[in-house]
Each structure stands twice: as C-alpha cells, then as structure tokens.
Amino acid sequence: MIIKRLQRGFTLIEVMLAMAVFAIAGVALLGGADNNFRNLSHLETTIMANWVASNQLVEVSLDESWPPKNNKKGKVELAGREWFWKQKVVKTEDKNMRSVVMEIRLNEDDERATASLTTFLAKVKP
8 A cells, every 4th residue: 555645835955945046136136236326326426526517617618817727726515515626727729729627526635536527718809
C-alpha cells in the first residue's frame, strides 16, 4: 500500500531563495533611487547657477561703462543659497567688442565653476 502525501506550502529552501531574490531586487531599487536623487540635485544646482550667470550678464549688458570691468567679483542670493560670481572680460579682434565670461560657484574657494556663460558686448557709438 502506497500512501500519497499531499504536499502543501513551500519548503524552507524555496522560501530562502525567494527572500534572497527580493533582497537583491530591493538593493538594486534603492541604488537606483539614490542615483536618481543625486542626479536631480546636481541638475537643480546647475540650473540655478545658470540663472545667476544669466542675471549677472544682463546687469553687465545694462551697464554703460566701457570697457566692462575685468575680474569683478560678487555674491548674490537665489533660492535660499548664496552664489559667488566672477566676471572675466576678454578682448576680441574688434576693438569695439568685448567677450564677457560669467563664472558661478557655490563656494568662493571652488576651483571649478558650477556654471559659466559667455556674452559679447559692443561699444555703443554716440
């Protein structure tokens, strides 16, 4: 006489294997979410720095002094942060035109700029 045993539920090995698969998937999801947050934070900082640079270049273009002052520095607050800017004026082949580079940093001591924008200014002839 053969007795058939009904098998119900999962074995211990099957349960442990399922838990391992879910743990690996959870770690991968957390890593992806962390990477996404870092990229989003960097993108926000870069956009804000570009806005600061754009605002400063507008101020330079509205200033009527010629040539624009070289290596001018300052700081401005935007979105609850303090941004440091530095203006570099570069001569061009045309003596009536200058290139103005605006560099933005989060810390004044940073070697590398967070954002940098360039514009050209022409001398207004009366």
